[in-house]
Amino acid sequence: MTFTEIETLLGQQHATLLQHTCTTIPKEKLHLPAPNFLDSVFGISSRNIPTLKSLASIYNSGRLAGTGYVSILPVDQGIEHSAGASFAPNPMYFDPENIVKLAIEGGCNAVATTFGTLAFVSRKYAHKIPLIVKLNHNELLTYPNKYDQIMFGSVKDAWNLGATAVGATIYFGSPEADRQIIEVARAFEEAHSLGLGTILWCYLRNNAFKKEGIDYHVSADLTGQANHLGVTIQADIIKQKLPENNGGFKALNMGASSYGKLDERMYTQLASDNPIDLCRYQVANCYMGRAGLINSGGASAGASDLKEAVLTAVINKRAGGTGLISGRKAFQRPFAEGIQLLQAIQDVYLEKQVTIA
Template identity: 70%
Template sequence: MSKITELLGDKQEYYLEHVCTTIDKHLIHAPSPHFIDEVWVPSDRSIPVLNSLHALYQHGRLAGTGYLSILPVDQGIEHTAGASFAPNPLYFDPENIVRLAIEGGCNAVASTFGVLGSVARKYAHKIPFIVKINHNELLSFPNTYDQILFGTIDEAWNLGAVAVGATIYFGSPESRRQLIEIARAFEYAHQKGMATILWCYLRNPGFKKDDKDYHTAADLTGQANHLGVTIEADIIKQKLPENNGGFTALHFSKSDPRMYSLLSSDHPIDMCRYQVANCYMGRAGLINSGGESHGETDLQEAVITAVINKRAGGMGLISGRKAFQKPISEGVRLLNAIQDVYLDTSIKLA
C-alpha cells in the first residue's frame, strides 16, 4: 500500500476514504474469486463460454481474484502504426506485444487478427488471446470514423482466441449498423464458446458543447454500457467518466434529475459506480481504459484510474499506450503497479 499511497500523494483521502452514498455497495455484484459461479453460471452462457471466462480470470498476477488486467494493442490501426510505435519501434513486431503482456503478468492480450495470428502457434496456449474484430482505419481521405469488420468469428476461434472484442461508436450515424453487426458477431462467438468484450465508446461532434466534452460524461457512457450489456457483452470496456450531465446540457434523449443527485455525484468514484450500475450492477464486468500516454505522469494516472475502478465496483483495467509506448521494463512496472491495486485487500468498495 505504501507505493500506492505515495503515488496518490495529497489525494490519498479523496480516493481511498471516499464513502459512496449514491448507489449502495451492497447492490453491486463485485468481482470475487467466485464471480463465475455466482454471476455467470445461472445465466444463458454455455459451458464453453464459462470455460473461456475462466481462462481469462485464472491467468496472470490477478489469477483467482475476479479482477482483470488486459494489454490492448490495436493502435497500429486505430491511431496508425507509425504514430503508435514511434516511441518504441520494438512493437512493430507482434511478438513483443505478446511478450509484454506475459512479462507484465496480464490476464490476456487483446490485438488484431494479424498481430495474434502471426504468433498464435507459439503463444495462444501461453496467454489468453482476445481478438479485436473491428477497427477504425485512418487511411481514407478525408478521414472518416467508422468501425469496420476486419475478419470473422471463425478466424478468431481458429487462431485460438478465448474471447473477441469489438467497438461500437454509440451516438454516431453508423452506430445502428455497427450495433446489428456486433450483436450478430457476439451471438456467434458465444456459439463457438468464446467470451465477448465490447468497447462502448461514444462518438459524435455534437457531444462537445461550450468547451466541454461529454464523450466521457457518466450519464452518456453509462447508457452506452447499458446498450452493450443488452447485446450480451460479457465484459464492458469504457473510458473513465470525467463529467456528468450530458443529457441535460445537450438537451436530448431522456433523463431524470435523480440520475445526478441520488444515483451519482461529482466524485469520480460515484460517477464510475453509475457506469457499473448500467452494467447490470456489475453482472457484466466494467474495465476502464488506461488512456493515452502523458509521459512522466503515466504511473500515477494508471494507479488513480485503478483505484477509482476498483472502489466503484469495476473489474479492472485495460491499459495499452501507457505500457507499450516506453521500454519493456517500464511497461512491465506500470502493469504491475495497476495489478497491485487489485491485489491490495485494504482497498475496498466505496
C-alpha cells in the same frame, strides 16, 4: 506497490479517493468481483459451457488469477492511431510477438490485439496466455479521416486462431451506430455459440457531444447508457473510458433540441461529483456489475503515466469495477518500464486496503 506507496503516488488526492464512501448506489447492491464471480453470475446465465471455460481462462490467468479482477493489454493502435504514431516511441512493437511477450511478462490476464498479430504468433502463444481478437477497427487512412468501425475478419477466423474471446467497438451516438450494433450483436451471438467470451469497447462518438468547452464523450450519464446498450447485446465485459464529468443529457437538451431521456435523480441520488461515484454509475449500468466494467488506461503522457494508471485503477476498483485495460501507457515506453506499470496497476487490485467504497 504497497498501500503506502499508492497513497504517496496519489498525493493530495489520496484522501478523496481512498477514504470516500459511496452514498449513491450502495456496494451491497452490486455484483462485485470475487473468486466465485463466474459461478455466482455467469453460472446461472445462458452462456454455454465452452464460453464459461473461456471466461474462466481469462479470470484465472496472470497475477490477478482467482481474484475476480482482470488486467488486459490492448494493442490495436497500429490500426486505430496509425502504426508509426503508435510505435515510434518504442519501435520493437512493430514486431507483434513483442506485444504478446509484454502481456505475459507483465502478468496480464489476457492480450487483446488484431487478426494480423495473432495470425503470426498464435501457434506459439495461444496456450500460454488468453488471446482476444479485436474484430473491428477504424482504419484512419481514408482522406479526410472518417470515423467508423468496420469488420476486419470473422468470428470463425478468431476461433481458428485459438482466441479465448473476441472484442469489438461500437461508436454509440454516431450515424453509423445502428449498423455497428447489428453487426456486433450478430458477431457476439456467434462467438458465444463457438464458446468465446465477448468484450465490447463502448465508446461514444459525435461532434455534438463536445459543447461549450466540455467533452461529454466522458460524461457518466452518456457512457453509462452506452454500457447499458452494450450489456443488452450480451457483452461479457464492458470497456469504457473513465468518466470525467456528468450531465451530458442535460447539456445536449439545452435550447430547442430534444435528446434522449433523463431523470434528475440520475444526478442527485445515483451520482455525485466524486470520481468514484461517477464510475459507480457506469458499473450500475452494467447490470449492477454482472458484466464487468474495465476502464481504459488512455493515452501516454510521459512522466505522469504511472500516477494516472494507479489513480484510474483505484477509482475503478473502489467503484466496483473489474479491472483496467491499459495499452499505450505500457508499450510506449521501454519494455521493463512497461512491465512495471502493468504490475503497479495489478498491485492496486491485489491490495486489500484498497476497498470497495
